[in-house]
Amino acid sequence: MPEPSRALPQPTPETQHFWDGTREGELRLQRCDGCGKAYFPPRPFCASCGSRKVSVFKASGKGTLWSYVIHHRPVAGFTPPYAIAVVQLAEGPRMMSNIVECAQTPEALQLDMPLEVVFEKQNDSITLPLFRPAKG
Numbered sequence: 001m002p003e004p005s006r007a008l009p010q011p012t013p014e015t016q017h018f019w020d021g022t023r024e025g026e027l028r029l030q031r032c033d034g035c036g037k038a039y040f041p042p043r044p045f046c047a048s049c050g051s052r053k054v055s056v057f058k059a060s061g062k063g064t065l066w067s068y069v070i071h072h073r074p075v076a077g078f079t080p081p082y083a084i085a086v087v088q089l090a091e092g093p094r095m096m097s098n099i100v101e102c103a104q105t106p107e108a109l110q111l112d113m114p115l116e117v118v119f120e121k122q123n124d125s126i127t128l129p130l131f132r133p134a135k136g
């Protein structure tokens with residue numbers, strides 16, 4: 001029997017640029033043209049100042065491990081234990097993701113450890129941004 005696949009996000013008009021980016025190997029964030037703040041998740045206005053003048057830009061893909069929880073129960077598409085992590089991106093916003101190429105243990109998952117994005121294609125429309133320990 002094939003493994004049940006993980007639940008995937010559905011692109012919306014507001015998030016399409018993000019999924020177009022991951023498919024092309026780019027992590028795209030938005031930045032307010034008014035106050036300069038970078039933000040995520042995608043939305044058509046700045047949550048800080050309310051400006052609707054916002055731009056999409058390519059992020060570095062660098063970040064650090066902000067926090068995480070380790071799940072021990074099986075969920076479709078995941079083999080426990082696995083960590084659900086919050087990554088502090090270098091540009092400022094935080095993003096929920098998974099940490100790959102790393103043991104899913106508190107010993108291996110050190111807070112503030114440097115991470116870098118990797119892209120994992122799920123299907124023709126969705127490529128997920130995941131993070132692995134930065135390789136220098």
Ligand SMILES: [Zn+2]
Nearest residue numbers: 032035046049
């Ligand atoms: Zn703003």
